[in-house]
Amino acid sequence: MFIQSIEVHCVKLLVVTKTNQQQEGSLLNSIIQSSKTRIHLMTDRQNFRVYPQRFWVLFIFALLAFNQTMFWLTFSPIAGPSRIFFNISEATIDLLLNWGPIIFLPTLPFVYLLLNTHHGFRKCVRIFAIVPVVATLLRLFPLIIVSSTSEKFHDIAVLFLHIGQILIALTGPISMALVSQLSCIWFPSHERTRSTTFAILGATSGGAIAFVVEPRLVSEAWHIPRLLYMHTGQAIFVCILTLAYFPAEPPSPPSAAADMLKINHLIHIRPIQRLKKFAFDIFHCCRNLSCILMIISGAIMGGVFAAWGGLFATILAPLGYTEIEAGWFGFGQTVASVIGSIAIGYIADLPRFRRSFKLLILISLTLCFIFCLFFQLSVRTIIWPKEPILPSSSASIGVLLSIIGFFSGATSPLFYESLAEIMYPFPESLTTSILVYIFNIITLCFIAIAPNQYKLMNLLVFLMIGLSILMVTCARITYNRKDEELRKCQEPENKISEDVKHI
Structure with missing residues (x-):
């Protein structure tokens, strides 16, 4: 009888223990779910979505x-x-x-x-x-x-x-x-x-x-x-x-960057204060050496090519090319720049290259520099004003200009996105505005030079690409925006882990 009572007591104890374990497990699950719900409510703005x-x-x-x-x-x-x-x-x-x-x-x-x-x-x-x-x-x-x-x-x-x-x-x-x-x-x-x-x-x-x-x-x-x-x-x-x-x-x-931008836009500021903030933001950009180097490099590339593209008829006329041929060369270069932008834009969005903007820009600029050198050797410039060093044909000129256009176009979106990363959390429009402002100043300067100095302009394009390579090499691209977005995405998971540890 005594042994039987012990067995009954042990069975009851096991049942109670098992029940307690189930209750504790259920409690643990409910706490985790509660934590998730609470964090979901606390970080509702971090539930990012995209829309068609x-x-x-x-x-x-x-x-x-x-x-x-x-x-x-x-x-x-x-x-x-x-x-x-x-x-x-x-x-x-x-x-x-x-x-x-x-x-x-x-x-x-x-x-x-x-x-x-x-x-x-x-x-x-x-x-x-x-x-x-x-x-x-x-x-x-x-x-x-x-x-x-x-x-x-x-x-x-x-x-x-x-x-x-x-x-x-x-x-x-x-x-x-x-x-x-x-x-x-x-x-x-x-x-x-x-x-x-x-x-x-x-x-x-x-x-x-x-x-x-x-x-x-x-x-x-x-x-x-x-x-x-x-x-x-x-x-x-x-x-x-x-x-x-x-x-x-x-x-x-x-994304977290879009959320930050939306919050900033909801803050009502008087026009005069907004203007002062704009001036302060520009001053802050000017204090960042990498930002200045990237802005000048991108503006030079855009401004020089904008002025140079209108001179193909003048540059190629001494070699016997017609205005119609020059027009098609310019069109081919533009189409190639479009293709280059799309191709590099796709590559830059791949996980492997999302933090490789500087590498992609330098590769594109270097190849642009090399093929621009071949073009310089095929036409008249200040250095060799009478006869070009390399023989040329319609096919060779068209191919060279198209390749130059491909790699110059490839750098364009990378400059915009690199500047947005460097200067985050400042709005993307700030660095873009400064870039295109200087771009237009450079374009006006080169338009003033271009009409009567096409040989000089031809050489300046080559030199400006080289200068851009040096400036990008000296710049340091930091991925502040991507780092902040990664941190925001990891916050809910880290908070859940901390809550579980305290149980």
């Missing part, structure tokens, strides 16, 4: 940038017919083009201030959509109220052409300064470089298409109204698409 609308936003922005560049370049590809139809000089056509960088410089700070307000991105894009409609309609106005054969047509048309081009130039900063911020607001970290690439390529493609399509649409001077009507239709169509649906921001941010 991001592709629509990118498409609309790229389309607007495409139109802006095409409208800005309206009269340069058809300079001959424009002189005849409007009875204007070559200097007037150059001024219509140069309104772009001239207006860009004073306008950019205002675009930056508007962009960094609550829903500032959508405000800028709406302006980007509406202003070109007004500008293209104003360019058409003289054709509606006055006959092109009238004596008054010249005076009226020139005035409205200048007003239209100035308005189009006003949207230039929006086209260039918003690209990195668009990527941050809508795209996750592993898609940002490609997004920046496609945002940049909208403007690049517009320029390439303008120089290829417009001369064929306007083979005669009296065809110019047809082109202006087409531009007005383009502007109205894209404006309708933009106003019909263009969300201000995604319901949930796609």
